[in-house]
Amino acid sequence: MVHDQDGRIPGAPDVEQLALLYRDLVEHSPSSLIMHDGRYIVFMNPAAERLLGATEPDQLIGREVTDFIAPAYLPDMRRRLLELQETGDTSERTELTIVRDDGDTVEVEAVAVLTVWQGRRAYQVVVYDMSAQRHAEAAQRRAEMYFTAVVEQLEEGVTVIDRNGRIESVNPAAKRMFGNEGADLVGVSILTLPIQFLDMNGQPLPLSRYPVFHTIATGEPITDYVFGVDRTDGQRRWISASARRLIADDPESPAVCSFNDITDQRASRKQLEFQATHDPLTGLANRSLVLARLAAALGSTGRKPVAAVLFIDLDGFKKINDTLGHAVGDTVLQIAAQRLQRGLREEDTLGRIGGDEFLVLLSGQVRADDLDALVARLRRTMTEPIIARGHRIRVDATIGVTELNANETRSPEAVLHDADLAMYRAKPASRRDGDVRPRRSNTTHAS
Template sequence: MAGNERANDPADAEQLAQRYRSLVDYSPDGIVVHERGTVVYANPAILRLLVADTPDDVIGRSVMDFVEPDSVAPMLERIRRLTIAGTASVPTEMTLRRCDGGRVDVETVSVLTAWHDHLAYQVVVHDLTAQRAAEAAQQRAEQFFATVVSQLEEGVVVIDKDGRIESANPAARRIFGYDADDLVGTHIYDIPLRLLDANAQPMPTSWYPVIRTLATGETVTRFVFGLDRPDGQRRWLSANSRLLNPDDPGSAAVSSFNDITEYRASRRQLEYQATHDPLTGLANRALVLSRLSAALGTTENLSVSSVLFIDLDGFKAINDSLGHAIGDTVLQIVAQRLQRGLRAEDIVGRIGGDEFLVLLSGRTRGDDLEALITRLRQAMAEPIIARGHRIQVDASIGVTHLHTDDGRTPEAVLHDADLAMYRAKPPSHPSGPLSRRSDSTHAS
């Protein structure tokens, strides 16, 4: 009873009303009350929002004066549905007209409430200017970055947590050989691209860099892989992948990649040129000595058993009498015959002029070695027809054998084979100086 008397105490009611007015007056959101379409109250925030100099610029005027025409009908429909005091409309965006003629986007909630013994509509108005500015700034940023990404020569693909492609820039579609509609929404496993590891072998799906990133959160950089496109082209890519938001377990991943097909081909071409003789295509001196050094470095299961030093007899006379062009043709044909006469695992190289070096793979029995040398000499002795000239080429072949824990350097092995070759030359050809004799050499 005492509680009811306190609630009905006029002093308490006035105090409550005063607190309510203070709350409304200092609210950061605009608050306006309209009764029968006429504004009867406007707090300071709504006056600022409407750019009103005084309350009289707003109070007493029709609420329609401040509503953009396109927003009037939806507003009337919302407040028509408010039939019970205390009920509120759903938050709705609309556009207001300000006193200076400008426009402002707001979000409003209308409440049917008692106002001086009458029902009126109290409207809470939230200014969307800052939100709209932020949205516009974000949209501009997204458009800017989308434009930048679309112009990149680097392919960029965003893949969601489940492995489906969310977006792919034009470079990615160009590299993959797909249109946008064929990529977006497709699971990465469903794209008919065969991925290859750096050795051109099929790559397990668990190795895909973006799959690793999605599974572990790991950032992968400079991952080289190949892909076979539907049009039959093989491209080589260098890829990076990372989570878009490392702090979010459900984050999508972004994969970027450069097409390095031409670079890879040119690098391999440069490597080939650095290790092969440009005239014959055989291994050059540096590559042969490198392979020989590797063989000498093994302590068991020698990969090279014997070294053959081959020199063409009388080749200088061919160059002097017929010219270097014909001499080059002779060297090319001799190189081809040597390659055909050896096994695939054997190595043959041109170490200079008319001199060739052969590294025989694995163990070779004496009889087999003699038979091989005979075949090589017979093959090279077959007449060569070059520009109408019939040319007879003979060769001298020296041999030195390698053994386990061979302490010689590659140059020493080469020297011993060279000495053996000079011993093998026929008497009509001058012999080179024999600086030392090696038990590991013999002539053929």
């Protein structure tokens, strides 16, 4: 290394220059620098003066350093200073509260370095004002507290689930929906919950169709996915669920799921759907539902799922209404519907299409002998006396039958007409109540 005549390295600043550079750095540093000899303050930069509340330069020089430390922190400060034995030793960064000259307090962190000041042992302390950070942390804690309080009070269930299916958090509403009130579910896998998940048809829901796992695997959000839950208390609840990643662009993010219990709404909708497609008096399928099922059967190719259509009319029902009143007539219709239902298979469709007229869609393939036997059995069932509001009533029924074949070309209305016509032809003249039926093709037979 080359030195000049004074022993200095060419181009290197001298000691005085270094001192000026250091002083300039200290004077303009945003960090507060305080020098004390263990008792009295001997130097502080402008940032420290502002921090401690000085109103003019050097105002606080000569003051005892302990004047600016909250009493609770003094023992720890003295201990840390005693641990510094050699020049350059540095204490750990420590939190403490300082007391400004005007009495206000400031949360800070400080680091002390053992040094020399004017030939004597001294301590250089770097002080970091943590006020802004503490305010931000406090604000974040308040926000988290408020958020937690809101989530806890929601009627909507909210659950955070990690990539392995374990529950990271769950609010009370979600526990209520799944019948797990009082249980600590954090850390529990949703696969081990004591509940059965069901699809829309009430069948066990395959793991591949759990909405949260789809979202975790693909990142795609799921909205308003409806599934059922069989709970340990025996209740079946219907849930509408939505799921998305907690952090949208992080493939490792857990998923947040929200749940709404739609059991009551589903029941109301089911009730409305039932009312729209069923006869309010007997609970049987109404005309529109029967014709819809018949149309579906006629629209199928090949062998028809409906073998035959039976048109059933109660003989002399008008006289019951006229002589005994509509209340008795309604009871007769209800009992007749129950008897017909008991005489049919579960897969057959029985509907009331108006007044005292019923329609049966016989499912599957039926042999002619079996069909005749069924018609005879239904007629015998209907002839048994009916007790309605204290009246003993005998009701006969006439049944018209039209069969469907694989090459069926008739419309539902045409099939219904032919079954009606077959019934009319089978009815004895004395029991026709003045009805007039138009003639049609001979694709039917009567019983």
